[in-house]
Structures are given as structure tokens and as C-alpha cells.
Amino acid sequence: MPDSNEGKLIVVSNAEPYKHVFGEGDQVRCLEVGGGLTTAMNPQMRKAGGLWIAYGRGEADFQVVDSAGKVMVPDFPETEPEEKYGLKRIDFESSVYENFYRGYANKILWPICHTFPTRADLKKERGYWKKGYLPANEKYAQAVLDAYRPGDTVWIHDYHLAILPGLIRDKIPEAKIGLFWHIPWAPWENFLKIPHDREIMESIMSADLFGLHVSDYVENFFRCVEKLGGRVDRDQGICELDRYSLKVGAHPLGVNYPFFAGADTEKKEEFRQEYGAEEIILGVDRQDYSKCIPERIRGFEEFLLRYPDYQEKVTLIQRTPESRTEIEEYQIEQDDINREISAFNGKHGTHQWVPIKLFWEGIPQEELIGEYRAADVALITPGIDGMNLVAKEFVAANERPKALILSEFTGSNRQLEGAITVNPYDKEEVAEAIKNALEMEEKEKKDRWDQMRRVVREQDLPTWAEDFLTDLNKEIV
Ligand code: GDG
DSSP states (O other), rough: OOOTTOOOOOESSSSSSSEEEOOOTTTTEEEEOSHHHHHHHHHHHHHHOOEEEEESEEEGGGGSOOTTSSEEEEEOTOOOGGGOOEEEEEEHHHHHIIIIIIIIIIIIHHHHHHTOGGGGGGHHHHIIIIIIIIIHHHHHHHHHHHHHTTTTTEEEGGGGGTHHHHHHHHHOTEEEEEEEEEOOOHHHHTTTTTTTTHHHEEEEEEEESEEEESSSHHHHHHHHHHHOOOOETTTTTTTETTTEEEEEOOOOOOOOOOHHHHHHOHHHHHHHHHHHHSEEEEEESSSSSSGGGGHHHHHHHHHHHHHHGGGTEEEEEEEEOOOTTTTTHHHHHHHHHHHHHHHHHHHOSSSSOEEEEEEEEOOHHHHHHHHHHHHHHEEOSSOSSOOHHHHHHHHOOOSSSSEEETTTTTTHHHHHTTTTEEOOTHHHHOOOOOOOOHHHHHHHHHHHHHHHHHHHTHHHHHHHHHHHHHHSSSOOO
């Protein structure tokens, strides 16, 4: 990480790592915000300090900031001052945020990059851009310009801020700018459907380094550059488009291994008794259609139908913290999942046994570790996922070998060779994978587990951050 002599690290993302809410009476409480990106960057910032710029979405967020919109976080009584860093919160008019977040980010870029183009609202793309994406990114750019001092490094995160590198580069030609993309990069046939494709590509090209999780996404990006008339040097990992030259690399995000491996928390007995099951299968996913929870339920049903001896012996615990509840499609999906699971439990359950237990609530990560340890099998089957940290956290949290069933369409599946790989859309394959996971010989389980533990331990979160920043600070030759 850059030290104070070299300038500070400025992290920019849409999601904030901490929010403030009203508690009892007039009290304001600070809460950690979950999610892949914040989980990734927060430990780094606590260790190295710097400034994080993000949208303030907590109801009491602007009660606690100073006149520059800044608060020191984590804002907990027990946090040592040297573990705190600056969080600059920015706010938007609601119509801008609506068009930016609900519109452009989540109804254009998210479905396009996750290869669900029919879910993308492309006919509204130009409106979302003009009324939301552009003004919101301009606001982020202004916050960076206000904070930037020569020598600083700007590390931008994710698809909400694809045009931020260009906006900053226009004003600070010498700035060191990195962009990390947490979701997949779509094949060119998907990405170039976006009317503002060239503007987005040119902005990304004006960064110094563009990081994606795995080499398939890097290749998809390179194909987009070529389709727009640019040149790619795959050996060097460099591409050119018009006047821009950019380094692009696969930087698979890791997890905070000691945190997950070291915590002292167990839940197994409590779970077994509560659900009347001998074996626990666990799914943990932020609520999103890309996580394919209905398909998972069908795979589990197929398993119970094929192998009825497992009835009353296995429970699927599905933890799905709500997200993007302001988007109607997500509310509808939530209702559908509730309906499907209660019908499922009505059909298959008994007095003593709940086959699927669903939780919409998020819990502190320390408790999540307890659930990772209580599980015998993790069933992680998104239709597509940039990386999927849950799979890696499950591996890190368990010293004792377990079985991991993992979708072939996740970034983490490229690294976790010991997982049982499935096509989430094939319910027969999912059913067989569950049986295989529950009945796997200890020796095979251990060999698979050792491979996965080694990868998760060696390619952990600090390694990812250091590699990215080292690469960013290397000059292009
Ligand atoms: C995006 C990309 C990419 C889950 N439940 C709770 C909770 N979580 C935490 C997990 C994990 C994180 O949320 C989820 O990360 P994922 O990677 O699985 O998925 P996304 O949120 O979709 O993340 C993804 C990621 O960005 C990083 O680049 O891997 O592909 O889609 O860390 O532990 N955290 C808490 N309570 C919960 O109930 N506190």
C-alpha cells in the first residue's frame, strides 16, 4: 500500500463500508455494511488508512459528518484511532440517484455484464445516462478532485463508476488511476449492445490499470477493444484504443483468511436440533437473480425425489440478505422465492423436519462463520458471478474437510479445483452433486479440501490488494 510519504490511497466506490442509523432515543449507531466489495477493501483501509469516497445511504449518515462530508470510521467505541480511516460521504438528488443506481448501474450494466441482456432496459439507456450516470459520476469526480494531492493513488471500484477514470484524467492528467471491476466482463456481443459502449470503453482506457477477476473476463474486454478498432498485445497485457493505452490483468480477489480461519464460533448442534436434520447444506447469497436461488431449490428437490432416504436427514439453510429492495424486480423475486419455499416445505416437510430454512436477514460476519462451520456441504450455484467470495470464506472458515458444490460460472471455480463443479441450470446434475458431496470418501474430501485451502490461504485479500497496487505503480514499458 502507498505509505504517507508516497501520498495517500483514495478508494472510490458507490457502496460505503459503514453507515449510521438512528438507535434508541437520539442515539446514532454505526453499522458495518456487508457485500463483496466492502468486505474486500475494508480490512485494507483499516490497516493502511487513506480516504474512502462513497454514497452515504444510512438514515443518519449526514448527522455525523464534518463540514467536508467526512467521518472517521469504523466509528465504534472500541476501535483504536490507528485503525480508523476517512470516509467522505456524498449525496445525490433522488432523481439523479434513481437514474444512476436503479437505472444505469442495475438495469443496464449489471444485466449486460452478467449476460442477461433481456433483463437490460436498453431503450431507456440514454435517459439513465443523461439524468443519472453522467451527473453522478461527475459528482464523484469532484469529490476526488477536492481530495487529491500530487502523489496520491486513486483506486476506483466497479461498474457504477466506469466513466470516472475519464472524468478524473481530464482534470488531472498525471494521476495514478486503477479501476477494479467486481462483476464479469461480458462477451463483446453483449457489451457492445450498450449505446454508450464507446464512451465507457474510452473512460476505462484512460485509467492506468484495469483489473478483472479472471482471464476469461480480460479476454472478453480485449475482444471489445478490438471490435471498436483498437489493438491488443496479449503477451504484455496491454491494449490501445485511439490515444489511450491501458494495462489489463486478472487479479482474482481473495478473502481475509486469518479472520475466517481464526474466529472462535460454532453452531452445529444448535442447527441440527432446530431443524431436525443430521446434515446441513448451506447456501449464502446476497439476494439477486444472478444467484439463481429458484434453480437451486429445484436441484434440491430433484435430490430429495431421487434419494428419498435423505428425507428428514438433510436441511438446506439458505441465507439471502435482502438487497436492492428499491428495485421492483428484486421485490417480485423475493415474493416468488417465499412462495416457492413455503410450497416446497408444505410438500416435502414433516412435523419434525423443515427441508429448507430461508433467512432474508443479514447477520454479523462473525456469526456467518458459525454457519459456515455448522454446514457439512456448501451449495453455491449462481448462474454467473464475477468471483463469489462466499465459496472462499466457507473454505477458509473450515479446517475440517467439507464438500463445496460450486457453479462452473463463478470466478472462484477457476481457482477452487477441489470443488464439485455443477451447471446450476441442470437440476439432475445438482442433485447428483449433493449426493456425491454427502457420501464422498474422507480421503477424496481431504485431497480436494487441501487444494482449496492452499489457494484461499495463499491468494488472500492482502495479496490481491498488494498485487493490484504494485501492478498499478509499474510503468508501462
Ligand atoms: C460482488 C460480485 C464478487 C453475505 N451474507 C452476509 C454477509 N455476506 C457477505 C459474504 C461475502 C459477501 O457478502 C458476498 O460476496 P460475494 O462475492 O459472494 O457476492 P456479491 O455481493 O454479489 O459481490 C461478486 C464480489 O463483488 C467481490 O468482488 O465476488 O462476484 O457479484 O463477503 O460474507 N455479510 C454479513 N452478513 C450476512 O448475512 N455481514
